[in-house]
Amino acid sequence: MIISIASGKGGTGKTSVAVNLALSIRDVQLLDCDVEEPNAHLLMTPKISQEKPVYVSIPRINEELCNYCGKCAKFCEYNALFVSAEKVLVFPELCHSCGGCTIICPEHAIAEEKHQIGTVRMGVAGNVHLVFGELEVGEPMPVPIIREVKRQIDKSKNVILDSPPGTSCPVIETVRGSDFCLLVTEPTPFGLHDLNIAAQVLEGMKIPSGVVVNRAGIGDRKVYEYCRERRIPILLEIPFQRRIAELYSRGIPFSLEMPEWKEKFQSLFDEIERYVK
Amino acid sequence: MKHLTVLSGKGGTGKTTITASFAVLAKNAVIADCDVDAPDLHMLLHPDVIETMNFKGSKLAVIDEAACTKCGLCREKCRFDAVSENFQVDPFACEGCGVCAIICPASAITLTERVSGQAYISKTKYGFMSHALLSPGESNSGKLVTLVRQNAKILAEKENADFVIIDGSPGIGCPVIASVTGVDVGLIVAEPTMSGIHDLERAVQLLKHFEVPPTVCVNMHDINKENTERIVRFCEDNGFGVAGRIPFNPVVTEAMVNGKPISEYAPRSDAAQEIEKVWSRILSALKRGSA
Numbered sequence: 001m002i003i004s005i006a007s008g009k010g011g012t013g014k015t016s017v018a019v020n021l022a023l024s025i026r027d028v029q030l031l032d033c034d035v036e037e038p039n040a041h042l043l044m045t046p047k048i049s050q051e052k053p054v055y056v057s058i059p060r061i062n063e064e065l066c067n068y069c070g071k072c073a074k075f076c077e078y079n080a081l082f083v084s085a086e087k088v089l090v091f092p093e094l095c096h097s098c099g100g101c102t103i104i105c106p107e108h109a110i111a112e113e114k115h116q117i118g119t120v121r122m123g124v125a126g127n128v129h130l131v132f133g134e135l136e137v138g139e140p141m142p143v144p145i146i147r148e149v150k151r152q153i154d155k156s157k158n159v160i161l162d163s164p165p166g167t168s169c170p171v172i173e174t175v176r177g178s179d180f181c182l183l184v185t186e187p188t189p190f191g192l193h194d195l196n197i198a199a200q201v202l203e204g205m206k207i208p209s210g211v212v213v214n215r216a217g218i219g220d221r222k223v224y225e226y227c228r229e230r231r232i233p234i235l236l237e238i239p240f241q242r243r244i245a246e247l248y249s250r251g252i253p254f255s256l257e258m259p260e261w262k263e264k265f266q267s268l269f270d271e272i273e274r275y276v277k
Numbered sequence: 278m279k280h281l282t283v284l285s286g287k288g289g290t291g292k293t294t295i296t297a298s299f300a301v302l303a304k305n306a307v308i309a310d311c312d313v314d315a316p317d318l319h320m321l322l323h324p325d326v327i328e329t330m331n332f333k334g335s336k337l338a339v340i341d342e343a344a345c346t347k348c349g350l351c352r353e354k355c356r357f358d359a360v361s362e363n364f365q366v367d368p369f370a371c372e373g374c375g376v377c378a379i380i381c382p383a384s385a386i387t388l389t390e391r392v393s394g395q396a397y398i399s400k401t402k403y404g405f406m407s408h409a410l411l412s413p414g415e416s417n418s419g420k421l422v423t424l425v426r427q428n429a430k431i432l433a434e435k436e437n438a439d440f441v442i443i444d445g446s447p448g449i450g451c452p453v454i455a456s457v458t459g460v461d462v463g464l465i466v467a468e469p470t471m472s473g474i475h476d477l478e479r480a481v482q483l484l485k486h487f488e489v490p491p492t493v494c495v496n497m498h499d500i501n502k503e504n505t506e507r508i509v510r511f512c513e514d515n516g517f518g519v520a521g522r523i524p525f526n527p528v529v530t531e532a533m534v535n536g537k538p539i540s541e542y543a544p545r546s547d548a549a550q551e552i553e554k555v556w557s558r559i560l561s562a563l564k565r566g567s568a
Contacts, residue, residue, distance in 0.1 A: 009315055010285075010287065010446075010447035011287060011288040011289010011447070012289060034448075036286075036447075036448035036449045036450045036479075037287055037449065037472075037475070037479060039287070039471075039472040039475060039476070042471045042472055043471070075375065077335075077336060077373055078374075097356060098356055098357075098372065098374030099354070099356060100374055100376040100379065103354075103379060103380060104379060135449065135450060137449060137479055137483050137486055138454075138482075138486040138487070139450075140419060140450050140451035140454050141450065141451060164447075164448060165288040165315065165446075165447050166314040166315050166446065167413050167414060168313075168411055168415060168416060168418045169415070169416035169418075170448075170450065171414075172369050172414050186289075188530055188534065189533055189534060189536065190320065193315075193320060194317065197315060197413050198413075201413040201414045204413065204414060205369065205414070218527065219533070219534055245500055246500065246501060248470055249470040249473075249500050249504055250470075250471065250501065251470070251471030251472070
């Protein structure tokens with residue numbers, strides 16, 4: 001079973017839920033797909049066993065063959081190529097690696113070369129197999145790294161995917177193919193607004209979802225009304241407690257210090273299993 | 278005219294709360310919400326939309342079923358796995374590159390423009406606002422951010438505004454890069470947690486990479502004072518100062534629930550007072566030209 005953890009709004013507690021859930025169930029693989037700001041490994045401190053660079057393909061122009069016709073630049077939807085009278089400029093950070101320029105070039109002057117945009121690391125922390133990716137600072141495109149992280153999915157395990165915030169392409173790439181998505185929100189106007197956008201995305205993708213209300217007790221009751229109206233089940237509430245916030249600030253998953261939460265995360269998992277079946 | 282971007286790396290550290298207060302404190306500013314896939318600023322500033330424009334940021338491949346011979350070449354050449362076994366294009370996967378259209382032997386594929394969001398120009402009681410909403414699940418948020426910034430700049434020039442204040446999105450990828458390039462100062466809102474420190478370091482690297490002077494404020498600094506001190510030391514070691522330490526105060530959430538910037542809802546609260554200090558420090562740094 002593949003469970004993704006998403007939210008819309010940032011900082012609602014996705015990683016905290018993902019890590020505590022992973023620590024509370026058996027036979028689990030946790031994949032941190034927030035490759036722009038990966039945090040799960042800070043809470044898990046895994047022993048890294050493998051490291052893998054992630055490359056994308058970018059065009060390399062053979063200037064001896066190129067006659068500067070400009071067809072590649074005209075074709076490229078992302079403006080990653082610029083052709084002047086006697087020079088071709090490649091902008092790797094704009095390239096989506098579609099390979100179209102190599103096909104369109106009438107002179108066969110374009111080949112592809114590798115360009116590193118990040119790294120994927122794998123390791124073990126206790127009973128949890130952890131995979132996390134990291135985008136190199138300055139590189140704009142997280143999606144190829146998310147794909148590489150997801151290539152490590154071991155379907156024989158209980159798989160948990162920690163998604164980046166938002167609702168655009170990196171989130172889609174993360175949740176695609178999950179059996180269930182847990183949406184972590186906080187009971188505030190911002191939390192609700194972004195939960196609503198995320199819920200629409202999941203509906204469009206036909207992925208069943210449930211909600212975790214984090215920092216319950218702050219804000220207002222509108223998230224609860226929304227979930228009731230939209231018939232999205234609220235599967236867990238985590239109260240706003242200074243102790244939980246402080247443990248998190250020190251990088252400690254709260255279920256380790258507050259063992260009663262292990263049972264709650266275990267029953268959360270059982271309930272998701274029932275939904276999926 | 279000076280451009281300021283509020284960013285954070287980690288989500289939920291308080292960017293929008295702080296930006297909204299800056300909108301109150303700045304007397305002559307244009308506000309730009311560049312968190313286009315989960316924009317929240319409008320819930321505090323209540324903009325009246327004057328103008329709406331469609332955002333055509335990307336294209337989508339469309340297969341003409343009558344002409345398609347199901348040869349499978351498009352499936353083979355598409356690097357985004359966007360063509361299904363029964364030759365349907367998955368709009369979430371398609372990046373609109375056009376490879377399928379040029380290789381299709383039956384010329385059955387065309388690229389169509391898709392509307393992937395809306396951009397708005399609005400009026401608020403605090404000044405003009407440029408914002409947008411990316412359609413859920415769409416890509417190319419960086420291009421939409423660029424459009425929001427262009428709109429803000431045009432507004433600011435027309436209004437002779439002193440500042441463009443930009444609310445960024447979390448992360449360090451394309452929309453964030455589009456939000457910070459070329460601005461005069463980047464204010465990173467950090468929280469004193471292990472994750473917060475890690476993400477702050479990457480956000481600082483990002484600003485340095487794009488040669489944007491960084492400054493930092495610590496939000497909810499009293500959640501972990503030891504970590505706050507680590508952040509202060511980190512900033513000093515990197516040659517810039519901490520512009521403020523905003524305390525945790527439930528009145529901040531209360532202001533949000535009431536749909537108001539904290540600097541308007543509870544201007545005398547310790548949190549609002551500290552935000553005011555951050556704002557005045559940024560102002561004087563901008564005047565000195567050191568930020």
